[in-house]
Amino acid sequence: MAEATTGSRGWRTDLAAYRAVLGSRIEAQRSYRVSFAVDLASSLLVGVVELAEVLVLYRTVDRIGGLDLAQILLVFGLADFCFSLADLSFGHCDRMPTYVRAGTLDVLYLRPQPLLLQLVTSDISLRRLARAAVGLIALVAGLALSDVPWSIGAVLLIGIALVSGYVTFAASFVSAAGLQFFVINGAEMTNAYVYGGRYAASQPASVWGRPLKVIFGFFFPMAFTAYLPVVTLLDLPGSDFLPQWLGWCAPVAALWSVLFAALCWRAGVRHYQGGGG
Amino acid sequence: MEQSRYRLAALAGLVANATFGLLKVAILFATVEAAGGELAGYDVATMSAYVWISQGLLGSVNLMGRVDIAERIRTGDVTVDFLRPLDVHTAMIAHELGRSLFNLLPRGLPSVLIGVLVVGMATPDAPSSYLLGAVSLLLAMVLSAATVYLVAAAGFWIVETRGLQLLYMVAAGFLAGLFVPLWLFPAWLQAIALSTPFPALLMFPTDILSGRITGLGAVGLVGAQILWLTVIMAVGQLMTRAGRRHLEVQGG
Numbered sequence: 001m002a003e004a005t006t007g008s009r010g011w012r013t014d015l016a017a018y019r020a021v022l023g024s025r026i027e028a029q030r031s032y033r034v035s036f037a038v039d040l041a042s043s044l045l046v047g048v049v050e051l052a053e054v055l056v057l058y059r060t061v062d063r064i065g066g067l068d069l070a071q072i073l074l075v076f077g078l079a080d081f082c083f084s085l086a087d088l089s090f091g092h093c094d095r096m097p098t099y100v101r102a103g104t105l106d107v108l109y110l111r112p113q114p115l116l117l118q119l120v121t122s123d124i125s126l127r128r129l130a131r132a133a134v135g136l137i138a139l140v141a142g143l144a145l146s147d148v149p150w151s152i153g154a155v156l157l158i159g160i161a162l163v164s165g166y167v168t169f170a171a172s173f174v175s176a177a178g179l180q181f182f183v184i185n186g187a188e189m190t191n192a193y194v195y196g197g198r199y200a201a202s203q204p205a206s207v208w209g210r211p212l213k214v215i216f217g218f219f220f221p222m223a224f225t226a227y228l229p230v231v232t233l234l235d236l237p238g239s240d241f242l243p244q245w246l247g248w249c250a251p252v253a254a255l256w257s258v259l260f261a262a263l264c265w266r267a268g269v270r271h272y273q274g275g276g277g
Numbered sequence: 278m279e280q281s282r283y284r285l286a287a288l289a290g291l292v293a294n295a296t297f298g299l300l301k302v303a304i305l306f307a308t309v310e311a312a313g314g315e316l317a318g319y320d321v322a323t324m325s326a327y328v329w330i331s332q333g334l335l336g337s338v339n340l341m342g343r344v345d346i347a348e349r350i351r352t353g354d355v356t357v358d359f360l361r362p363l364d365v366h367t368a369m370i371a372h373e374l375g376r377s378l379f380n381l382l383p384r385g386l387p388s389v390l391i392g393v394l395v396v397g398m399a400t401p402d403a404p405s406s407y408l409l410g411a412v413s414l415l416l417a418m419v420l421s422a423a424t425v426y427l428v429a430a431a432g433f434w435i436v437e438t439r440g441l442q443l444l445y446m447v448a449a450g451f452l453a454g455l456f457v458p459l460w461l462f463p464a465w466l467q468a469i470a471l472s473t474p475f476p477a478l479l480m481f482p483t484d485i486l487s488g489r490i491t492g493l494g495a496v497g498l499v500g501a502q503i504l505w506l507t508v509i510m511a512v513g514q515l516m517t518r519a520g521r522r523h524l525e526v527q528g529g
Binding site: 035038039041042045046049052053056057059060061062063064065183185186187188189191192193196199200203204207208209211212216 | 300303304307456
């Protein structure tokens, strides 16, 4: 397998190679200035519109699912910031079906580097930084406006939530890519939990019924990326199935997502028989 | 084999549709309940109708901005289309309309069935709602093809329309009222939305089919759709003619 061959080479030369590849990707995007500016603007607009969808609802009522505007800003900010960063680094795993159909994936198999690393470094979408900025602004506004009981524990919890959230979303991109080896024309199936997951993560999970809590609370642990850490942080009452202390378990949820992603990815890579031609 | 692949694609679309639908239901129901059971004229049953009808329309109205002819214009293959004894503009719309109508079966119907059978939703009493609703739905499909065509036709001048398509996707979903009904927007945002054709693609047919807007109000919405269609078809014709003269085929 491709993975086995890298062990013999030094990590340092490997890293230098990846750094060179990533550097060239970044340079390539910056050199088409107009197109890059349009990309940045539309990415910014994506973030603004997603935030507007939340704000429009809060214009009509004060609280949804027990959260007020400042608290939902915090949830939205955490979820969207982490998702945008995961999208920036792993988002193009989405294009897996195109690579399989076009046969370009076969080329990646031939190179003596792990398939996933090649896929990840094949593109870094800098434009998605604009969307991450919207998430970051919402996050900072949420922290400033809601009564955060600042302490070392609080800072630790926010740090844990940010890292776990990023890992959870990144893992969902990878598991989706793995599953797409099996369902080439069924990309929408995985979109349901990747992009549906982002939408779910920015909601107060207390509004979900039991089936949604099972799916997006635990199996695809979206409630752990933002809602639960915020509930723990602000000492808010938990809800059915989702007790308050669960916010500390975000790393467990992230670990489960990584395990699931590893399973899907391995199964997918082994299942692949080549594009023919 | 090929057929079963497409059946999988249809199933995948339905799964995505239902997932987003359930998440929309959860947050919008909670909002209606937080408002005391009634919000901008919506109760839980009519909100459910809004969610499942609008989700069902997603396979039939194009809010993504992506369309095959954009690639044909970019690569220059469209020159072949210009040689055919068919109008490029109307042929594309007819083609898209066929796809839209077909998608009502695997996408539209199951979504509404989930709404009626699983979640429960309001259904209109007046027969006129169904009749006007069908007309409005048909108009929305044609209008959606005609609007997306404009995005693709911009490619006669700017070649790469990917950025434009992305802008269309973001603006269309929001202003058509895909995630939040237009009538929950503040007045200024509603005014902005109503100055674009997007509400006519999704919000208007949804309002008529759900029986939320009936009688003269519904006739008014259909009238607005016809007006938009006339304007956008005219712009499409002008762009096609000008584009044909401007067309550059790259490469040799």
